[in-house]
Amino acid sequence: MRYFCTSLGTDNLTRGLALHESLRAQAGDFELVILCADPAAESALRSRALPCVRLLSAGELTRRHPPLAAAQSDRTAAEFFLTCTAWLLRDQLPQVPAGVLLTYLAAEQFFFRSPQPAFDAIGTASVAITPQRLPAALANLERRGKFNAGWVTLRHDATGLACAADWADQCAAWCFTLVEPRRHAEQKYLDAWPALFPGTVVLSHPGVNAAPWSLAGAAVTASPGGPLIGGQGVAHAIHRPADRAEVHVGLVAQVDQPMGGQVGPGRRNRFLDHPLNFVFVQAVRRRDLNAGGSAGPLL
Numbered sequence: 001m002r003y004f005c006t007s008l009g010t011d012n013l014t015r016g017l018a019l020h021e022s023l024r025a026q027a028g029d030f031e032l033v034i035l036c037a038d039p040a041a042e043s044a045l046r047s048r049a050l051p052c053v054r055l056l057s058a059g060e061l062t063r064r065h066p067p068l069a070a071a072q073s074d075r076t077a078a079e080f081f082l083t084c085t086a087w088l089l090r091d092q093l094p095q096v097p098a099g100v101l102l103t104y105l106a107a108e109q110f111f112f113r114s115p116q117p118a119f120d121a122i123g124t125a126s127v128a129i130t131p132q133r134l135p136a137a138l139a140n141l142e143r144r145g146k147f148n149a150g151w152v153t154l155r156h157d158a159t160g161l162a163c164a165a166d167w168a169d170q171c172a173a174w175c176f177t178l179v180e181p182r183r184h185a186e187q188k189y190l191d192a193w194p195a196l197f198p199g200t201v202v203l204s205h206p207g208v209n210a211a212p213w214s215l216a217g218a219a220v221t222a223s224p225g226g227p228l229i230g231g232q233g234v235a236h237a238i239h240r241p242a243d244r245a246e247v248h249v250g251l252v253a254q255v256d257q258p259m260g261g262q263v264g265p266g267r268r269n270r271f272l273d274h275p276l277n278f279v280f281v282q283a284v285r286r287r288d289l290n291a292g293g294s295a296g297p298l299l
């Protein structure tokens with residue numbers, strides 16, 4: 001059994017539904033805990049009764065953790081949403097069996113293969129994170145963090161629990177979208193983890209938590225088992241809700257186009273030529289329609 005958690009609000013609901021669909025196809029036996037960021041998202045999710053899913057409301061999470069509730073008063077809704085990432089892990093990690101891993105996934109992700117290679121790489125480690133893999137042209141963005149908080153794995157042991165508690169406390173005290181030397185949102189705190197928690201695994205496989213910026217110079221090709229990056233299988237990629245069309249290629253995929261948007265002729269090749277894009281877009285389109293949306297033509 002694999003244990004995952006994520007956060008979903010109205011804005012990224014259909015993307016989270018696509019994540020769930022991909023986990024059902026690729027992850028084997030799993031449980032996905034979804035933190036419902038707003039009542040509308042919670043209502044929509046409860047009405048679907050998704051298999052292998054357990055729902056947790058934001059109200060319940062803040063009731064359990066007064067420091068998180070207090071943090072809500074001094075930051076924006078988006079910053080509070082980021083703050084909840086660490087607190088969701090802190091809340092849920094003690095609830096998985098002792099010695100077992102819990103992985104936080106940003107909701108805007110999609111699995112194209114089994115995540116088993118990532119867990120093989122983690123081995124017996126208590127903490128695992130993924131690098132940003134920034135190309136030289138974007139090296140300045142490392143000031144926002146060397147690691148991507150879209151995939152964070154912790155083990156239910158003393159080290160994992162300490163890591164979750166430390167991260168949650170830091171985010172309660174400060175989690176803003178400002179960029180400071182040692183802080184940026186919830187993400188830059190991860191820079192210190194390899195030193196603070198010896199044995200932290202940095203997942204180096206290019207197909208784990210891949211992103212548009214990590215594709216610079218990479219060969220993305222098709223295979224019977226799914227897309228490849230540099231000859232290695234793409235398991236999962238990130239797709240963020242924004243206003244542009246991009247795709248992350250890895251164990252998950254990232255798309256920046258509004259749900260139901262039209263991919264114009266000028267963008268057709270960039271959006272569809274990567275072999276993983278069409279698969280992901282079709283899943284999101286199905287979920288958008290199932291959620292009662294009015295998805296426009298994709299091609």
